[in-house]
Amino acid sequence: xxxxxPYAPTGGPIEGMGRVPRxxxxxxxxxxxxPTATPPARSTDHLVDAGFGRRLGAFVLDWLIVGIPGAxxxxxxxxxxxxxxxxxxxxxxxxxxxxxxxxxTSDSAGIHELFxxxxxxxxxxxxxxxxxxxxxxxxxxxxxxxxxxxxTTGAPIGMGRAIGRWIMxxxxxxxxxxxxxxMLWDDDNQTWHDKVVRSRVVRA
Numbered sequence: 001x002x003x004x005x006p007y008a009p010t011g012g013p014i015e016g017m018g019r020v021p022r023x024x025x026x027x028x029x030x031x032x033x034x035p036t037a038t039p040p041a042r043s044t045d046h047l048v049d050a051g052f053g054r055r056l057g058a059f060v061l062d063w064l065i066v067g068i069p070g071a072x073x074x075x076x077x078x079x080x081x082x083x084x085x086x087x088x089x090x091x092x093x094x095x096x097x098x099x100x101x102x103x104x105t106s107d108s109a110g111i112h113e114l115f116x117x118x119x120x121x122x123x124x125x126x127x128x129x130x131x132x133x134x135x136x137x138x139x140x141x142x143x144x145x146x147x148x149x150x151x152t153t154g155a156p157i158g159m160g161r162a163i164g165r166w167i168m169x170x171x172x173x174x175x176x177x178x179x180x181x182x183m184l185w186d187d188d189n190q191t192w193h194d195k196v197v198r199s200r201v202v203r204a
Contacts, residue, residue, distance in 0.1 A: 044154040047202040049189040050146045052181075055201055062140030066123050077115050081108035124166060125159075133162025137204065147204045151188070154202075161197040168193035 086103030089096055104112060131138050136147035136156050148165070150157050157165070172179025172192040179192030194200060 044149075044152070044200075047149065047154055047200065050144075050201045050203055052184055054144050054146060054203075055183075058138075058140040058144035058146050060140075061143055062127075062138050065139055066127055070119055070123070073119065074112070074116060077112055078104065081105075081111060083108065124163060128166040129159045129163040132165070133157055133159040141201075142204070145204045146201055148199050148201055151190070151194070151198045151200045157197060157199050161199065165193050165197045165199060168196045171196075 082105050083102040084105050086101060087098055088101035088103070089098050091097070127138060132141070132148050134156055136149065141147060148157060148162070149155060169179075172182075183189045183191050183194070188200070190200065
């Protein structure tokens with residue numbers, strides 16, 4: 001008969017008794033978890049690139065939508081702000097005529113500049129950043145049945161890239177709009193601002 005010494009050291013905890021080490025508990029939890037499903041990769045084979053004429057129409061619509069109301073709002077703010085007597089100039093191409101008129105005070109001019117700056121931020125961040133980056137298209141593009149997507153995945157490009165795309169439009173326009181016309185002979189039908197942010201304009 002073998003004597004059992006309850007005070008003798010053992011090699012580890014008896015199964016079902018005592019505290020299980022943290023690393024062992026972690027391994028048991030991981031074994032019980034179901035495998036994580038990998039989301040299927042998006043395919044862009046079904047997307048059809050937009051033509052130059054349709055994109056031009058959407059561009060004109062967007063600037064009419066933001067340009068005309070923006071100019072009207074700017075004129076309205078100028079009309080209601082305090083003014084003071086001043087001198088205005090009128091030119092007919094050859095001669096310049098000066099005449100007395102009411103002009104904005106220095107404080108009014110500062111307020112008007114702040115309004116124009118706030119309006120510009122709204123256009124950049126909401127109209128182009130949010131609508132084009134997160135929803136796929138501005139009102140002009142939606143009317144033309146177009147949307148802006150990631151060139152690789154076909155997903156929305158996000159607000160940051162949409163704002164960057166809007167800023168790069170100026171680079172596309174500086175050399176006689178060469179960056180816009182680039183899509184006519186580009187293999188991927190991309191403008192310069194599309195290439196910089198890796199976007200495509202496709203039919204919705």
